[in-house]
Amino acid sequence: MDAEEPVLGSAVVEGSAGSVSGSRSAFPPADVRPATDTYDDEDDDDGAASVGEPADDDDEPAGSDGAAVLAEGLAEAEGLAEAEGLAEGSEASAAASRREAHAALDGSGPSVSPPHDGESVEAIEAAVASLALQKHPPRARRQGSGSPHRTSTGDAEAAEAGGPSTATHTGDGRRASDHAAVADGGESEASTSGAGAEDAPTQWHTFPRHFFILSSSGKPIYSYNGDEDSLVGLSALISALISVVQNQGDAVQHIRSGSTLIVFMLHGPLYFVAASSCGEPATALRKQLELMYGQLVLIVTTGLERIIQRNPSYDVRSLLDGVGGVLSALADHMASDPAYLLSAHKPLPVPAADRAAISALLSEAVRQSGAVYGLLMADTYVVAMSRAKQQPPLHPDDLLLLANFVMCNNAYRHGHGEAFSPVCLPHFNADAFLHAYIHYLDASSGLYLVLLSGSAEAFHQLSSGRAWLEEQAAVRGLTPRLRALRPPEHVPASGGAADDRRRPPQQQQQQQQHLNVLSVENLPRPLGGRFGHTALWSYGVRFTALQQAVFSPPCHLHRSPEGAAQLASCYAQLHSLLHSPASPARPNKLAWFADSRAALVASRERDMEVYMVCDPMTDKATAGALMEALRRHFSDRGIAADVTLTPAAASA
Amino acid sequence: MGSGKSSLVLRYVKGQFFDYQASTVGAAFLTKTLPELNVKFEIWDTAGQERYHSLAPMYYRGAAAAIIVYDITSPDSFTRAKSWVRELQRQGSPNMIMALTGNKADLEGQRAVTVEEAQAYAAENGLFYIETSAKTAANVNQLFEEIARKLPKPEAVPRPPQGGIVLSESQQAQNQKKSSCC
Ligand SMILES: Nc1nc2c(ncn2[C@@H]2O[C@H](COP(=O)(O)OP(=O)(O)OP(=O)(O)O)[C@@H](O)[C@H]2O)c(=O)[nH]1
Ligand SMILES: [Mg+2]
Numbered sequence: 001m002d003a004e005e006p007v008l009g010s011a012v013v014e015g016s017a018g019s020v021s022g023s024r025s026a027f028p029p030a031d032v033r034p035a036t037d038t039y040d041d042e043d044d045d046d047g048a049a050s051v052g053e054p055a056d057d058d059d060e061p062a063g064s065d066g067a068a069v070l071a072e073g074l075a076e077a078e079g080l081a082e083a084e085g086l087a088e089g090s091e092a093s094a095a096a097s098r099r100e101a102h103a104a105l106d107g108s109g110p111s112v113s114p115p116h117d118g119e120s121v122e123a124i125e126a127a128v129a130s131l132a133l134q135k136h137p138p139r140a141r142r143q144g145s146g147s148p149h150r151t152s153t154g155d156a157e158a159a160e161a162g163g164p165s166t167a168t169h170t171g172d173g174r175r176a177s178d179h180a181a182v183a184d185g186g187e188s189e190a191s192t193s194g195a196g197a198e199d200a201p202t203q204w205h206t207f208p209r210h211f212f213i214l215s216s217s218g219k220p221i222y223s224y225n226g227d228e229d230s231l232v233g234l235s236a237l238i239s240a241l242i243s244v245v246q247n248q249g250d251a252v253q254h255i256r257s258g259s260t261l262i263v264f265m266l267h268g269p270l271y272f273v274a275a276s277s278c279g280e281p282a283t284a285l286r287k288q289l290e291l292m293y294g295q296l297v298l299i300v301t302t303g304l305e306r307i308i309q310r311n312p313s314y315d316v317r318s319l320l321d322g323v324g325g326v327l328s329a330l331a332d333h334m335a336s337d338p339a340y341l342l343s344a345h346k347p348l349p350v351p352a353a354d355r356a357a358i359s360a361l362l363s364e365a366v367r368q369s370g371a372v373y374g375l376l377m378a379d380t381y382v383v384a385m386s387r388a389k390q391q392p393p394l395h396p397d398d399l400l401l402l403a404n405f406v407m408c409n410n411a412y413r414h415g416h417g418e419a420f421s422p423v424c425l426p427h428f429n430a431d432a433f434l435h436a437y438i439h440y441l442d443a444s445s446g447l448y449l450v451l452l453s454g455s456a457e458a459f460h461q462l463s464s465g466r467a468w469l470e471e472q473a474a475v476r477g478l479t480p481r482l483r484a485l486r487p488p489e490h491v492p493a494s495g496g497a498a499d500d501r502r503r504p505p506q507q508q509q510q511q512q513q514h515l516n517v518l519s520v521e522n523l524p525r526p527l528g529g530r531f532g533h534t535a536l537w538s539y540g541v542r543f544t545a546l547q548q549a550v551f552s553p554p555c556h557l558h559r560s561p562e563g564a565a566q567l568a569s570c571y572a573q574l575h576s577l578l579h580s581p582a583s584p585a586r587p588n589k590l591a592w593f594a595d596s597r598a599a600l601v602a603s604r605e606r607d608m609e610v611y612m613v614c615d616p617m618t619d620k621a622t623a624g625a626l627m628e629a630l631r632r633h634f635s636d637r638g639i640a641a642d643v644t645l646t647p648a649a650a651s652a
Numbered sequence: 653m654g655s656g657k658s659s660l661v662l663r664y665v666k667g668q669f670f671d672y673q674a675s676t677v678g679a680a681f682l683t684k685t686l687p688e689l690n691v692k693f694e695i696w697d698t699a700g701q702e703r704y705h706s707l708a709p710m711y712y713r714g715a716a717a718a719i720i721v722y723d724i725t726s727p728d729s730f731t732r733a734k735s736w737v738r739e740l741q742r743q744g745s746p747n748m749i750m751a752l753t754g755n756k757a758d759l760e761g762q763r764a765v766t767v768e769e770a771q772a773y774a775a776e777n778g779l780f781y782i783e784t785s786a787k788t789a790a791n792v793n794q795l796f797e798e799i800a801r802k803l804p805k806p807e808a809v810p811r812p813p814q815g816g817i818v819l820s821e822s823q824q825a826q827n828q829k830k831s832s833c834c
Contacts, residue, residue: 419680
């Protein structure tokens, strides 16, 4: 039995020769130095075919013609392919595919099908048609700001990101084949016509969002809806996907079928697929897939990829017990909290003096225990963080993934002993584990401490570091203040992550007083006021230099699960508008989007990105004034001190 | 589903039981002192999930005792328990006390591993054998007390060679080892 058990630890040992681990430790401690980033953390990675630029009259010349925009978009895609180095096969052939794709997009070039993948593209179309997910309840009808729709695939993208959802099936089918044309560089018969949507045979077509992970040999690894075995019926899609992706590298990153957008991502022998009819832009889905990959790495390191590479037929699911739950919780989280898009730490508002006192204690605990990082968190929010000398700042994505991992295991919260678990922080070192000491301050609170060490033997040191911190907090009278801290109430968008912290509203209010500083009601005029008194409904601010972001607690419109999902999708659209310009040389500074449900505004300046969701009646002048007022408010040092971590805590 | 390692320890240390007990990730550390026997248990509750198998030596190395838990309703978990016994015989310290525990004894109706079979195996391998139920608490105290009694007297215990687990004179370390099922 032992002989047939491939063990991650041993795989990892191979992969990290030269780590400082003693040979006794099967899980090698991470070299306490960061690996170079394994995936790009830049935010403007866009799909090759996604060049649509929903009109933004402040930045975009009004009548820019389709072909020109496409050419720019493709240039961007090419740059990206090179930067990522994802393309399989020779550079030359990848470049050739891109040229062909370009020609097809352009509509004027010769439509030459690449010889080898025409068939598989048909297969993809067919499979995709059968996979078409049920239409999401009609979303807000976005009217853009008056510029005519361009007749390009990019426009399909734009139209879906913000366009009318009343499009007919024919129209949708048209779009699907447009995208297919991107893939095969040839025919764009409207042959798929979206007909599969109604009679899709797969059981999970009823879900508006779907994620799955496959190995390159077609073995199912994870499925968001249903179990992995439900993926077996997708072999047509899988084989088509694999051959197209292998032939064209990352030229095929997403495909649209009906109202469903399907995004692919490759990581070594792992294939990630997201399908959604909820209207997230491709950039958002792609970021979600990247984070899902990161979550997988957090639990098993890249050792998993090495195992599959060595033995493609090995069923790695025996090594992934319980991982599905963590991935699904992440997917649920991302559906309701758009902060993942910003790659920013989310500080919990805490009075500056308290935060300073807690941070000092945490730093000392880290020093005493020999930890490399120390974190005091409330759900996914940071109360304080500290790191050993010479360690780089933690990457915000790593922190989100770690938080999700901790929150998934209720044994941590309910204090079933002192928890000690290997975790891998993908941006820190994707090949090896750190060892995490995880401790909730008390079971009822969402507040927990994580001390991370490079050594698997560090448990007792970390444990006494934690004991020291609790003792000191008590001595200094900080404990009750710490226990009163609560993460903002989280609304699970799809009912996935159950929240066991329901409290009577009054108690809630008391406990969340520290959060009031962010609520719209308490902002100064003209921003603030009760619902209906101010045009501002919701906002998010990203402090660029600090890599931190804050969001207002949702107004009552967005407190239901559907509302939360809607709000998250608003932010995702704004983010995509701001960060996926047709020409990367001219990043968008301002994005504006209005419809009958809300007016969405975002701006990007050197120091700050601001996102606002406003009353739909808001005109541009008012929105501009609000934007300016928000910027001024959060530039105030006193405000910033309470709502952000000091640069010292975050990065020094 | 796990064989009930965490449930046994929680029942013993905190007197609690949960029908829904989250699967252990990594490991958890608990302590319990028995003043009348002059023993302090330091217990590692390890993860049964396969990917954490490679972590196990870190916890049983230098341990004074190990409890290998299987689920009496799962023949598969019994098979795994036997493979853990072999591993501990090979890799554990020679003086380690080993207890083989058939848990979920309250599920008599679904029993798939007979007492006779387990008893015979335990006798063959020199293991202490007992059936428990974390749910009803049956035999849980007996299991740990029996181990406490079997431990050598404090004076006789050499300090463990490595610095990982620090034991004071009146303490005994016990590593909670497991066999997990399905
Ligand atoms: N009926 C019954 N159920 C039990 C008993 N002990 C544990 N369980 C249940 O069995 C399941 C698994 O128990 P755990 O204690 O998590 O098992 P484990 O061995 O720690 O599992 P891992 O941490 O995954 O290795 C839980 O749902 C428990 O409620 C028992 O004595 N009787
Ligand atoms: Mg357990």
